[in-house]
Amino acid sequence: xxxxxxxxxxxxxxxxxxxxxxxxxxxxxxxxxxxxxxxxxxxxxxxxxxxxxxxxxxxxxxxxxxxxxxxxxxxxxxxxxxxxxxxxxxxxxxxxxxxxxxxxxxxxxxxxxxxxxxxxxxxxxxxxxxxxxxxxxxxxxxxxxxxxxxxxxxxxxxxxxxxxxxxxxxxxxxxxxxxxxxxxxxxxxxxxxxxxxxxxxxxxxxxxxxxxxxxxxxxxxxxxxxxxxxxxxxxxxxxxxxxxxxxxxxxxxxxxxxxxxxxxxxxxxxxxxxxxxxxxxxxxxxxxxxxxxxxxxxxxxxxxxxxxxxxxxxxxxxxxxxxxxxxxxxxxxxxxxxxxxxxx
Amino acid sequence: xxxxxxxxxxxxxxxxxxxxxxxxxxxxxxxxxxxxxxxxxxxxxxxxxxxxxxxxxxxxxxxxxxxxxxxxxxxxxxxxxxxxxxxxxxxxxxxxxxxxxxxxxxxxxxxxxxxxxxxxxxxxxxxxxxxxxxxxxxxxxxxxxxxxxxxxxxxxxxxxxxxxxxxxxxxxxxxxxxxxxxxxxxxxxxxxxxxxxxxxxxxxxxxxxxxxxxxxxxxxxxxxxxxxxxxxxxxxxxxxxxxxxxxxxxxxxxxxxxxxxxxxxxxxxxxxxxxxxxxxxxxxxxxxxxxxxxxxxxxxxxxxxxxxxxxxxxxxxxxxxxxxxxxxxxxxxxxxxxxxxxxxxxxxxxxxxxxxxxxxxxxxxxxxxxxxxxxxxx
Numbered sequence: 001x002x003x004x005x006x007x008x009x010x011x012x013x014x015x016x017x018x019x020x021x022x023x024x025x026x027x028x029x030x031x032x033x034x035x036x037x038x039x040x041x042x043x044x045x046x047x048x049x050x051x052x053x054x055x056x057x058x059x060x061x062x063x064x065x066x067x068x069x070x071x072x073x074x075x076x077x078x079x080x081x082x083x084x085x086x087x088x089x090x091x092x093x094x095x096x097x098x099x100x101x102x103x104x105x106x107x108x109x110x111x112x113x114x115x116x117x118x119x120x121x122x123x124x125x126x127x128x129x130x131x132x133x134x135x136x137x138x139x140x141x142x143x144x145x146x147x148x149x150x151x152x153x154x155x156x157x158x159x160x161x162x163x164x165x166x167x168x169x170x171x172x173x174x175x176x177x178x179x180x181x182x183x184x185x186x187x188x189x190x191x192x193x194x195x196x197x198x199x200x201x202x203x204x205x206x207x208x209x210x211x212x213x214x215x216x217x218x219x220x221x222x223x224x225x226x227x228x229x230x231x232x233x234x235x236x237x238x239x240x241x242x243x244x245x246x247x248x249x250x251x252x253x254x255x256x257x258x259x260x261x262x263x264x265x266x267x268x269x270x271x272x273x274x275x276x277x278x279x280x281x282x283x284x285x286x287x288x289x290x291x292x293x294x295x296x297x298x299x300x301x302x303x304x305x306x307x308x309x310x311x312x313x314x315x316x317x318x319x320x321x322x323x324x325x326x327x328x329x330x331x332x333x334x335x336x337x338x339x340x341x342x343x344x
Numbered sequence: 345x346x347x348x349x350x351x352x353x354x355x356x357x358x359x360x361x362x363x364x365x366x367x368x369x370x371x372x373x374x375x376x377x378x379x380x381x382x383x384x385x386x387x388x389x390x391x392x393x394x395x396x397x398x399x400x401x402x403x404x405x406x407x408x409x410x411x412x413x414x415x416x417x418x419x420x421x422x423x424x425x426x427x428x429x430x431x432x433x434x435x436x437x438x439x440x441x442x443x444x445x446x447x448x449x450x451x452x453x454x455x456x457x458x459x460x461x462x463x464x465x466x467x468x469x470x471x472x473x474x475x476x477x478x479x480x481x482x483x484x485x486x487x488x489x490x491x492x493x494x495x496x497x498x499x500x501x502x503x504x505x506x507x508x509x510x511x512x513x514x515x516x517x518x519x520x521x522x523x524x525x526x527x528x529x530x531x532x533x534x535x536x537x538x539x540x541x542x543x544x545x546x547x548x549x550x551x552x553x554x555x556x557x558x559x560x561x562x563x564x565x566x567x568x569x570x571x572x573x574x575x576x577x578x579x580x581x582x583x584x585x586x587x588x589x590x591x592x593x594x595x596x597x598x599x600x601x602x603x604x605x606x607x608x609x610x611x612x613x614x615x616x617x618x619x620x621x622x623x624x625x626x627x628x629x630x631x632x633x634x635x636x637x638x639x640x641x642x643x644x645x646x647x648x649x650x651x652x653x654x655x656x657x658x659x660x661x662x663x664x665x666x667x668x669x670x671x672x673x674x675x676x677x678x679x680x681x682x683x684x685x686x687x688x689x690x691x692x693x694x695x696x697x698x699x700x701x702x703x704x705x706x707x708x709x710x711x712x713x714x715x716x717x718x719x720x721x722x
Binding site for chain 1: 346349350351352353364426430431604607608609611612614615618620622623624625626627628630631632633634635636637638639642656659662663666709711712713715716718719720721722
């Protein structure tokens with residue numbers, strides 16, 4: 001981690017400790033957007049880390065922005081940092097700057113006419129109800145168009161994920177101005193999916209780290225049979241397994257971070273598949289060690305585990321990405337399997 | 345994050361990558377096409393192959409030139425070892441001498457010992473075993489009872505070691521013994537001795553493993569005379585010396601590649617018309633392997649920089665061994681009928697060896713204990 005990244009992490013840690021308390025996460029689930037948190041993140045430039053300065057960003061490396069996402073996930077921050085980043089990157093490619101947002105991204109079926117009349121629908125749009133704009137890709141008469149739509153002009157049906165985070169259905173039937181429509185290449189939807197998978201992988205690794213810390217901490221505080229449960233071998237062995245999976249997730253997440261700027265499909269697929277698999281094992285152990293206390297809404301373990309259960313399914317679950325990885329290696333042929341692995 | 349659980353990304357340097365092609369060409373030339381490749385480092389041995397490997401400079405390659413080594417980096421060695429395992433080469437004869445006995449002598453041995461043993465390890469002429477476990481001492485290594493008592497000019501060794509791979513064909517064994525009676529400090533009073541396995545007072549009895557092979561043994565010592573100059577390091581310092589080997593012993597590619605040939609044959613089996621399920625399984629196994637390899641290379645980087653990442657090494661071994669055990673279990677259910685004999689043989693060989701993966705070099709339970717200590721729980 002370089003000096004700039006260390007600085008980002010320290011700033012974030014202070015900010016999230018103050019403004020992303022379990023109470024703020026609960027209130028978000030109950031319907032109140034974490035406005036103060038988003039504002040503070042915006043003011044410190046953290047919502048736009050990695051975006052070019054001329055596009056309204058804070059500059060810096062793309063790696064910085066992924067670091068922000070990972071740290072925020074440790075606190076279960078109920079804000080659409082990932083969606084805002086994807087939207088910002090797509091807009092900056094068009095020479096556009098992103099506003100303070102939050103801006104979200106919608107993946108669905110949209111059509112736009114030659115005179116910029118846009119219609120269509122997308123499900124599971126993160127934080128749509130609290131966003132200022134929705135960025136989406138629509139089929140135009142002469143190829144794909146990136147569209148920027150004010151949220152005020154779309155119809156929103158509210159829905160929540162298993163984590164209690166907004167995943168709204170967005171319907172659009174509106175007239176856009178020429179300045180909000182940009183021609184993009186045919187790979188754009190796939191690039192959005194890859195970016196989404198990469199960001200979810202990184203977020204999962206952050207949340208998993210926090211789950212390990214919480215679980216180790218809890219095991220030293222909870223006493224049964226006259227001693228902390230951390231002193232029992234049965235618990236120690238479970239926690240060691242948890243640590244193995246978290247360490248593997250960290251490693252996979254590093255590779256995803258490194259390959260984000262080039263959107264290396266294979267590395268992202270490996271990361272999303274491997275970390276997603278770790279989620280099943282880690283959430284199982286974390287809840288078992290926390291006992292009934294961890295099963296309550298009151299305990300903030302669920303802020304992490306429910307997000308993990310949501311994120312592992314978004315932008316492709318393990319199986320979808322495993323198939324992509326499998327197809328890559330299968331195409332190389334059995335005798336080239338090792339060569340293909342060491343070439344990564 | 346917890347200390348000892350942080351794996352920084354590490355890229356193998358160019359000189360390590362450049363040796364890779366050279367090793368591949370050597371293996372294409374020298375591997376016997378009539379032998380089924382097996383990636384388990386303990387499943388195949390060929391003295392002839394080890395000698396060829398030695399002649400190529402691939403044994404003891406990191407050791408100083410004065411002993412016949414090439415002074416190569418630890419990371420170059422990493423590439424050579426992973427290439428050997430991935431190809432399923434018969435590395436059993438020289439593996440321990442190259443990984444452990446030689447480095448031990450470089451670190452703790454006398455100049456005389458280095459002169460005597462290292463050149464012949466390098467040329468593939470001297471093969472070493474490890475003498476640790478005893479009939480009553482497995483995971484609880486500090487409870488060993490095999491002992492050496494001081495006599496004129498040396499030590500008299502009595503007792504027995506067990507599960508000693510290749511003791512019947514190897515030349516020497518670095519043996520951990522008590523040289524002082526057990527005291528309150530259980531780890532004190534142990535020493536490492538080099539035992540000549542051809543000594544007439546050493547008896548080697550084969551033990552048949554469940555796949556029918558007689559690769560490991562019980563070794564009996566009956567007043568074996570060990571001259572003073574065959575003590576490695578300081579008498580009484582044996583425990584610390586053994587512990588210092590663990591970072592190397594536990595984090596290498598042999599801890600997650602043992603089942604690799606099963607994946608290769610699985611890929612061959614499904615090559616022409618893979619189902620979605622089979623592709624997903626191949627992808628799942630590959631995602632694990634790529635990640636484990638990156639972790640192992642990260643530790644290799646730490647070791648190369650002179651650090652001693654013991655918790656990380658234990659973690660890689662535990663995670664890697666679980667993976668090795670999982671591979672054949674998942675693969676066997678992913679294919680149905682009409683499999684090639686080559687696939688079936690590779691799979692069955694792996695299944696029969698798999699129980700040893702999570703026992704040798706520290707059981708799963710011991711490793712998890714080490715990790716738990718890294719988490720501050722013990």
